[in-house]
Amino acid sequence: MVLLTAFVLVVFLYSLVSRRLERAIITAPILFTSAGAVTMLLPAAVTELALDRNALLLVAELGLVMTLFTDASRISPSFLKAARSLPIRLLSTGMLLTILLGAIFAIVVLRGLTWWEAGILAAILAPTDAGLGQVIVNSERVPQRIRQSLNVEAGLNDGLSVPFLLLFIALAITQGSTESAGAVLARFLGEQLGYGTLIGVGIGAVGGWLLGLASRKGWMAPPLGQLGVVALPLLCVMASEASGASMFIAAFVAGLAVQFGFAEVGRHSVEFTEDWGQLFNYFVFFLFGTIVVNDLGHFTPSVLLYAVLSLTLVRMAPVALALRGTRLSRATVLFMGWFGPRGLASIVLGLVYLEREAHLEGESTIRLAVMATVLLSIFAHGLSALPGIDLYARRIALLDEASPEHQALEPDSPRPPHAR
Numbered sequence: 242m243v244l245l246t247a248f249v250l251v252v253f254l255y256s257l258v259s260r261r262l263e264r265a266i267i268t269a270p271i272l273f274t275s276a277g278a279v280t281m282l283l284p285a286a287v288t289e290l291a292l293d294r295n296a297l298l299l300v301a302e303l304g305l306v307m308t309l310f311t312d313a314s315r316i317s318p319s320f321l322k323a324a325r326s327l328p329i330r331l332l333s334t335g336m337l338l339t340i341l342l343g344a345i346f347a348i349v350v351l352r353g354l355t356w357w358e359a360g361i362l363a364a365i366l367a368p369t370d371a372g373l374g375q376v377i378v379n380s381e382r383v384p385q386r387i388r389q390s391l392n393v394e395a396g397l398n399d400g401l402s403v404p405f406l407l408l409f410i411a412l413a414i415t416q417g418s419t420e421s422a423g424a425v426l427a428r429f430l431g432e433q434l435g436y437g438t439l440i441g442v443g444i445g446a447v448g449g450w451l452l453g454l455a456s457r458k459g460w461m462a463p464p465l466g467q468l469g470v471v472a473l474p475l476l477c478v479m480a481s482e483a484s485g486a487s488m489f490i491a492a493f494v495a496g497l498a499v500q501f502g503f504a505e506v507g508r509h510s511v512e513f514t515e516d517w518g519q520l521f522n523y524f525v526f527f528l529f530g531t532i533v534v535n536d537l538g539h540f541t542p543s544v545l546l547y548a549v550l551s552l553t554l555v556r557m558a559p560v561a562l563a564l565r566g567t568r569l570s571r572a573t574v575l576f577m578g579w580f581g582p583r584g585l586a587s588i589v590l591g592l593v594y595l596e597r598e599a600h601l602e603g604e605s606t607i608r609l610a611v612m613a614t615v616l617l618s619i620f621a622h623g624l625s626a627l628p629g630i631d632l633y634a635r636r637i638a639l640l641d642e643a644s645p646e647h648q649a650l651e652p653d654s655p656r657p658p659h660a661r
Contacts (some may be wrong), residue, residue, distance in 0.1 A: 247280040248527050252520070263376075268623040270373055270526045270584060274616070277530020296597045301528070303478070305519045305589040306492045309403070310474035312396045313496025328397070330563040331577075336398055340367050340405060346555055350547045357413035358603040365591050365611050366405040366551050368399040370584030373619060376626040377580055382634040383648045387573060391580060398433035399586035400493040400545050406486055406590055413601055436486030439475055441494025448473045448495070449502030456503065466505070473499060489593075520571060522585055526619070529588050533612045535631035540613050544606070548613040552621065556581045568645050572636035580629065582622035585617050591615075 255262070255272060263587055281390070343363030354362070369391075370605050377383055378392050452469050455461040461469065474492040481488035557578030591611040601607075637646050 243283060244280060244531065247276070247283075248524060251276045251527065252523060255523075264625055266624050268375070268619075268626070269523060269547045270619045271623045273523045274530040274533075274619055275359060275596065277527040277532075278534035279530075280527075281534045291538060298592050300521075300588045301592045302488070302596070303475075304525065305399070305586075305593065306474050306478055306488055307471070307521075308455070309400045309489055309493040309584075310477070310496040310591075312400055313493045314470075314499060315396065315496075327386065327564070327567065328393040331390065331394040331560065332397055332401060333563075335394075335559045335563035336367060336401060337566040338562060339351075339555060340364055342404075342559060343551060343555045344368065346547060346550050347610070350543050350550065351603075351610060352543070354603040354606060355413065355601075356446050358601055358607060360409035361406060361413060361594060361601075362607045362610055364402050364409055365594060365607070366555075366583050366587050366614055367402045367405070368583070368586035368590070369395045369556075369581040370586055370618075373582035373584045373622045377630060379452075380630050382630055383576075384637065386648060387577065387646060389644075391577060393583075399452070399590070400489075400592065403487070403489045403493070406419065406594065407490075410594060434490055436484050437481060437488070437490030438494050440480045440484065440486055441491040443500050444473055444491070445482065445495030445498025446502060448476070449499035452499070452503040454502075456505065470503075490540050525585055525588055529612075529615065533616055536609060536612055539609055540607075544609045544613050545617075547610050551610075551614045552581075552583065552618055553579075562566040570637065570640060570644065570646065572633060573646055576629065576633045579621065579625075587615050605659050 252272060255269065262272070340360070340363045343366055344356065344359040346358035347362050348356065351359075351362075378388050380388065448469075452461070452466065455469075456466065473495055477491040477495050480486070483489045557575070560578040560581065561574050564577070565605045569577075588611075591608065595604075595608065637644075640646060
């Protein structure tokens with residue numbers, strides 16, 4: 242109860258000064274990560290963390306399932322069109338190049354990793370977290386088109402990273418065995434991706450149709466519609482556990498499918514995550530602080546170098562290539578490239594990888610590289626958010642009114658996926 246008590250106390254104290262901290266450089270992730278690290282000074286907390294590891298991993302998995310479902314339920318083709326394809330560029334070309342470049346640098350800098358292990362590390366660190374740059378997403382000094390594109394990217398790239406991560410894990414586990422890579426790929430596509438997609442489509446489509454019917458007929462009390470929506474990703478978890486499919490892929494697909502029968506699913510799911518999701522986010526950063534504090538002394542120069550490269554070149558070069566032809570200014574490209582922080586999604590995906598107990602030779606290196614990168618991002622992106630906005634606002638103020646940065650989205654554009 243020591244960890245839980247400490248966390249609840251920090252939540253209460255944070256709520257008392259939350260408005261004042263909105264204008265400070267000390268962000269919520271910095272605060273909760275630091276609080277988790279300080280809590281580990283208590284001997285009872287160390288013992289409790291070791292005993293409750295599986296329970297903490299379960300919380301992280303369920304949180305990722307809910308996040309993936311919510312993000313998918315908010316995907317709107319009309320919004321992607323209204324955003325003039327910037328999110329599509331970041332989520333396709335930008336993300337694929339980020340994974341490729343992250344794997345290449347892992348091979349070069351972190352010697353000893355296999356290509357599949359390097360792919361695991363790159364996939365874990367590919368998703369961005371707009372929650373670390375919440376000040377940017379909410380700042381009206383940043384053009385609407387830019388901040389919403391970053392928000393959409395962060396809302397969807399965790400779901401797109403999951404298949405890559407699961408595939409690389411499967412290939413890494415079977416490396417050196419008699420089973421060919423083609424057989425592993427076929428089994429992955431059939432069991433993890435195939436079954437997961439079928440479960441997601443089935444639960445999402447049927448659940449969405451029933452929710453839509455109940456809503457139209459007036460059978461469902463509006464406040465309880467939120468509970469009906471939340472039940473769908475939990476059903477995906479249960480069905481996936483029984484069939485050996487990926488609960489993450491199932492939840493993401495269900496979030497897409499449910500919209501066809503229940504158009505209001507996005508509003509209900511976001512209401513839930515905005516109420517309870519923040520608490521989960523804070524808990525994950527608190528948990529991260531309790532874990533990372535014991536490994537600070539194990540960060541080698543090569544691990545720290547990879548963390549710096551992951552947040553700079555591995556992120557910024559793909560973004561620059563993805564945004565070619567958009568006529569965005571150099572200041573905007575640099576701004577979007579830098580503010581691709583690694584946070585919540587990378588922490589949870591790292592925990593998911595560890596839970597697989599693959600026992601790879603490079604597991605320790607992967608774990609340390611993920612922790613170092615996320616820790617550096619929490620502080621570097623958190624502390625640079627307000628100064629970065631000031632500098633960027635001064636630069637774009639000099640641009641012509643006809644520049645792409647100043648082109649507003651359509652007034653009726655739907656809300657993008659929530660920032661975590």
